[in-house]
Amino acid sequence: MEQIAQTGTLGTGIGWRPEIADAVERMAGTAGGVDWVEVVAENVCPGHIDESLLRLRERGVTVVPHGVSLGLGGADRPDEQRLRSLAERAEALGAPLVTEHIAFVRAGGALTASPRLEAGHLLPVPRTRDALDVLCENVRIAQDALPVPLALENIAALINWPGEEMTEGQFLYDLVDRTGVRLLIDVANLHTNHVNRGEDPAKALDELPVEAIAYVHVAGGFERDGVWHDSHAHPVPRQVLDVLADLASRVTPPGVLLERDDNFPEPGELEGELTAIRGVLEKAEVRSPEKKAPVTEPASAEVEEAEPVARQRLGLGQAALLSALVAGTPVPEGFDRVRLGVQSRSLAAKRADVVAKVAPELPEILGSSYRPTFVAYAQGHPMTDGYRRDALSFAEHVLLTGRPDDADILREVRRWWLERSGPAPLSQRPTARLARATRRVLLRR
Numbered sequence: 001m002e003q004i005a006q007t008g009t010l011g012t013g014i015g016w017r018p019e020i021a022d023a024v025e026r027m028a029g030t031a032g033g034v035d036w037v038e039v040v041a042e043n044v045c046p047g048h049i050d051e052s053l054l055r056l057r058e059r060g061v062t063v064v065p066h067g068v069s070l071g072l073g074g075a076d077r078p079d080e081q082r083l084r085s086l087a088e089r090a091e092a093l094g095a096p097l098v099t100e101h102i103a104f105v106r107a108g109g110a111l112t113a114s115p116r117l118e119a120g121h122l123l124p125v126p127r128t129r130d131a132l133d134v135l136c137e138n139v140r141i142a143q144d145a146l147p148v149p150l151a152l153e154n155i156a157a158l159i160n161w162p163g164e165e166m167t168e169g170q171f172l173y174d175l176v177d178r179t180g181v182r183l184l185i186d187v188a189n190l191h192t193n194h195v196n197r198g199e200d201p202a203k204a205l206d207e208l209p210v211e212a213i214a215y216v217h218v219a220g221g222f223e224r225d226g227v228w229h230d231s232h233a234h235p236v237p238r239q240v241l242d243v244l245a246d247l248a249s250r251v252t253p254p255g256v257l258l259e260r261d262d263n264f265p266e267p268g269e270l271e272g273e274l275t276a277i278r279g280v281l282e283k284a285e286v287r288s289p290e291k292k293a294p295v296t297e298p299a300s301a302e303v304e305e306a307e308p309v310a311r312q313r314l315g316l317g318q319a320a321l322l323s324a325l326v327a328g329t330p331v332p333e334g335f336d337r338v339r340l341g342v343q344s345r346s347l348a349a350k351r352a353d354v355v356a357k358v359a360p361e362l363p364e365i366l367g368s369s370y371r372p373t374f375v376a377y378a379q380g381h382p383m384t385d386g387y388r389r390d391a392l393s394f395a396e397h398v399l400l401t402g403r404p405d406d407a408d409i410l411r412e413v414r415r416w417w418l419e420r421s422g423p424a425p426l427s428q429r430p431t432a433r434l435a436r437a438t439r440r441v442l443l444r445r
Helices: 018-027 051-058 080-093 129-145 168-179 187-197 201-207 238-248 267-283 308-326 337-358 361-380 387-401 407-421 430-444
Strands: 011-015 036-040 062-066 098-101 104-109 114-123 150-153 182-186 213-218 222-224 227-229 255-258
Touching: 011 018, 011 267, 018 051, 018 267, 036 051, 036 255, 051 062, 062 080, 080 098, 080 129, 104 308, 114 308, 114 337, 129 150, 129 168, 129 308, 150 213, 168 182, 168 201, 182 187, 187 201, 187 213, 187 227, 187 238, 201 238, 213 238, 238 267, 255 267, 308 337, 337 361, 337 387, 361 387, 361 407, 387 407
Parallel strands: 011 036, 011 255, 036 062, 062 098, 098 150, 150 182, 182 213, 213 255
Antiparallel strands: 104 114, 222 227
């Protein structure tokens, strides 16, 4: 663990987003402000880094790329191109480390002889020996490909896998023990799993190797109908700060970062949340930890290969779950149908939100009909590629179905689609199909 302990001190940071770039720059380096920032890796283009990020770098502010699409918890080995892209972003930003998630984001394909599906979101990995073996090999492959250390984040989840063999703390402890990977502990996700899965945050903190923590995430959310939604669009609640306080009583975290992805408040409110986080850390007194087995660096840098059958078993389970969530196939045995329904609707809503950001013209054109139209589309059209392709496919769907039934709207969607894709798809409306058939008959004559 010697290498892990030399993480360095980051301080208190904030997730950099274009919408709050000016506020972050004003707060950067000021007393009680921002010491460092984290940026979504997939939103960074190495040759065209946002000028705000460049200015922060010039002022000595650390920028850490945070990946969301690698899917190290998936059954397949990490995609080489995605790893190269993450490495390029780390080098372009001069980052001391990169971070990702303990999650799967896609499933299917050659390993399971089933259609390739994208979740568009982070989904939980089953806490089983098979999943741990696969994850450890994937992590070691990623570590070998990256120019800086890797840290992995625990995710929030709405659903439990049947037949799990470990708690979250035990799973994370074994992961660190076998790979030497660092941890990004999200205390908001620990609270989310407490509400949604009945898991005790204190027990998780008791079991995980706190000395492996690279930094900590803090974020807001809300509860509705007994389900906690980790929205990153609401103020940080007291319950999450309490989990942070519990963690800080066990170890002084090298860094703590406030996440906010939407519904951005005024700069003063962000500063207030950063102040509250600092207040929790300043009041914390690290107590003597209970003795437990030491976690050490793995003896060999060689990748320990997971058994092929373990990858296949994991792949089949993940493909069945993802297909139920995004393609309407039957719910796999052992899963809670109600919770899967909540998760399915959540994935559709997230797709709608991200497509609205990727292609902001579409919600402008469709107005109030955008969200219901997209959610209806998502129920029968799983995402098989990225969000840009999803936006184009959604526009095609609107044109093919002729919904909403407004000629001006359809004309604008067609114009948008033509500018980005080429010839318009053939409409399936009865009048259009009759017109095409009539033209064919006339041409044959």
